[in-house]
Amino acid sequence: MRTLLLSLLLLVYGTALAQSTVTVSGTVTDYQTGSPLPGATILVEGTTTGTAADLDGSFTLRLTGAGEVALLVRSVGYVQRRISVQAPARDLSIRLQRSIIDFDEVIVTTSPTGSGATYQPDRAFSGEELTRRRDVTIAQMLDGEPGVSMRSFGPAPARPVIRGFDGERILVLENGERMGDIAESSSDHLTALDPHALQRLEVVRGPASLLYGTSALGGVINMITNDIPTEWSDGAEGTVSSSLTSVNEMVSGYGRVQYGLGNHALTARASYRAGGDLRTPKGRLTGTSLENFEGSAGYGFTSDNSVGGVSISGLQSVYGIPEGDAGPGEGIDIRLDRVAVQGNLELQRDGFFDAIQLKFHTSVFNQDEVEFARVNNQRDETIGLSYAQQAYSISGYFQHKPAGMFDRGVIGFNVNGRVLDIGGQDAFTPGEQFINPALFAFQEVPVSQRVRMQLGLRLDYRTLQARTNSANPDIDEARDDLNLAGSFGLNYRPADQLEMGWQVARAHRYPTAEELFSNGAHLGAGAFEIGNAELQPEIGYGADAFMRYRTRFAEVEVAAFVNFINGFIAFQPTGQIDGPSGFPVFVYESTDARLMGGEAQAAFRLNPDWSLTTGVDYVHGTRMGGSTEPLPFMPPFRFRAGLDYTHDRLWGGIVARYTARQGRVAPAEAATDGYMLVNLNAGYRFGSSVLSRVVVRAENIFNVTYRDHLSRVEDREAFMPARNISLVYSLDF
DSSP, rough: OOOHHHHHHHHHHHOOOOOOEEEEEEOOOOTOOOOOOOTTTTEESSSSSSEOTTTTTTEEEEEESEEEEEEEEEEBBBOOOOEEESSSSSEEEEOOOOOOOOOOOOOOOTOTTTOOOOSEEEEEOOOOOOHHHOOSSSHHHTTTTEEEEOSSSSSSOOEEEEETTTTTGGGEEEEEEEEOGGGGGOTOOOOSSOOOEEEEEEEEEEEEEEHHHOOSSSSEEEEESSSOOOOBBEEEEEEEEEEEETTTTTEEEEEEEEEEEEEEEEEEEEEEEOOOOOEEEEESSSSSEEEEEEEEEEEEESSSSSSEEEEEEEEEEEEEEETTTTTTTTEEEEEEEEEEEEEEEEEEOOOSEEEEEEEEEEEEEEEEEEEEEETTTTEEEEEEEEHHHHHHHHEEEEEEBBBTTOOEEEEEHHHHHEEEEESSTOOOSSSEEEEEEEEEEEEEEEEEEEEEEEEEEEEEEEEEEEBBBBTTTOOOEEEEEEEEEEEEEEEEEETTTEEEEEEEEEEEOOHHHHHHOOOEEEEEEEEEEEEOOOOOEEEEHHHHHEEEEOOOEEEEEEEEEEEEEEEEEEEEEEEEEETOOEEEEEEEEEEEEEEEEEEEEEEEEESSSSSEEEEEEEEEEEEEEOOBBBBBOOOOOOEEEEEEEEEETTEEEEEEEEEEEOOOOOTTOOOOOOOOOOEEEEEEEEOSSSSEEEEEESSSTOOOOOOOOOOOOOOOTTOOOOOOOEEEEEEOO
16 A cells, blocks of 8 residues: 555656646636636636636636637636637636526536536535635535535534435545545544635535445535645735634634746645534533644646646544533543545546546544543543544546547546554444445447436445454454446436436445444444444435526526435434433444435526525435334425625625424434524625635524434434624635
8 A cells, every 4th residue: 555655656746847838818707897707717628627717817727738628617606608719828808697506517526527417416616605605514514505404413523414314325525535534434523624625615416326436325525625736826825714703702714825836836724723612592502612723735736748746634623522411520522633645646648548537545543532520620531432544545537538429438446445443441343444446437428419328337345354442352253245336317408598417326335343343332422322243235226307497587406316225224213221321222223215305496686686596405214115114314394595695896695594393203213393594694805916805694693492303412402503693704815
């Protein structure tokens, strides 16, 4: 493994001998006002080569050779535009028309060829829209999006839920690779990346095992950073921001600087965040404080036929876990640190396979769950549970030219694995060691000018070995699993304003060591967990369909899905209480399951400045095969409506979100009442050579007392956050 990573690093640096490139330059502006559009993206169609407009709307795009190229130009809130230019070119003037909902974004997570054709619902956030959404976690940023909700266990370990799938069934990526944290394994674990670092956030709703393998049953969230520079101008540029939050007196600061010199660039970033316990309408929720520090440094290069780079990042975090039965002065802290190295190399070459991308991500991760108690003003600490993990992921994508009836396609590989040791006096499960190699192929076929077809296959193998610890000194369990994933999709555009897509897919998820071998109290999660060594991989058969319609004054998206899961592993409450720990007993048990539902969203432009938005989503999860009981932790029905205002540099809006009562619950699962929350937001952008933004958000403005059905807080009487006011200031230079 070390030899392979060293070889990749040497390959990246060895290719960095810069050569001359041709450029395309110009400006991107608003069609009506002529105002520059800073942050607008300019992407070469069918590739991942691109850049972003500077503060004055200007851009310079470096290309590997002269000739005609097709550019996709977009900005948040504007209709994407496709233009053809002859490179080299300069002084292009590109004007964009305003839009309401952005459906034209090329989602690299689902489109490895860059074609932009969509076969299942997806969404991307970047630029100013991403700045407006930034929050403590990606779960809070995305909560309320169609089909996306949040599993809550305090602010730090909150995690997204897509269409009722969470945990190991949702794959969270960093720059397209597995992160190497343990966020998916339990509700008390956080995603080890601060949202300040995000340059772009992509969300895919529906199975995606074809490209990403196990754990992509329900969807994928890809967090894309600029830790490896991909676009730059000569000289220094960067961002500085800070924020204040009232609900837990949280303060945060972030800074990033990038320096470009010809075909080379260096970048570095750092962020800090600290907050106290959350306030609820009934008082403080103890055990919800947090403190994070994160930083990274990276290098990028470009040459006539290659682009790439490497980066290193580090995170330290301490946060609390709310305990329902903790006495005065008692509690649990989670302390973790992660160091990650990642690299990327993209090559353009002659021949049938004319575009190659190689990526790697490797990390060292450590986490302790610390029990503490104050006795006579002294703090006594005990490490109840500890995790030590080394993880890696390596991928290769070989993109080929069109041939016969086939358009561009990709053949690729991925190898990922980890070594995880679990210790501490409360170790309730053994560790694990696995390696998971896979081969896959993705192909698109243009059936006609209006119809495209997608098909692909993935062969996936995993070998897992349980690792001993103090609680499992004699365990000698091992298992091998082989799975086939695949998908078939159609994209149909009967008119320029209308797009429809369908996909059927076979996906899978391997059971974890925790699900297989647990037998004890999991302190951080507040549960006594009992595993089942007979569990088999989950096999999912899913179907997705969507329709998007857009005119000058309205944009609509409707999506529906159904997923049949053979061997669905349910984390099922038994209704019993473990005597020594006092925790409720949960068992991992296998059942067949069906999840189905849908989402709809619409936006209507009332005039050039005002627009009305609305959305609804619903999930219905049921056991199959002799039982029709509901699956646990299913999101309730939700409806939202909002009014948005945007005029030149000023924006604002109000959103009302209604969540229905969830009375359709699994045995021994508590029902929750419905509620409505109203949120406000406003912002102003000013400056020219230096661009500043001020964003103000007010959440739960009527201070509603409510419980979230997906909350994993052990004390079900604990309420969700009270009224919150946040202020964010950012400066781009």
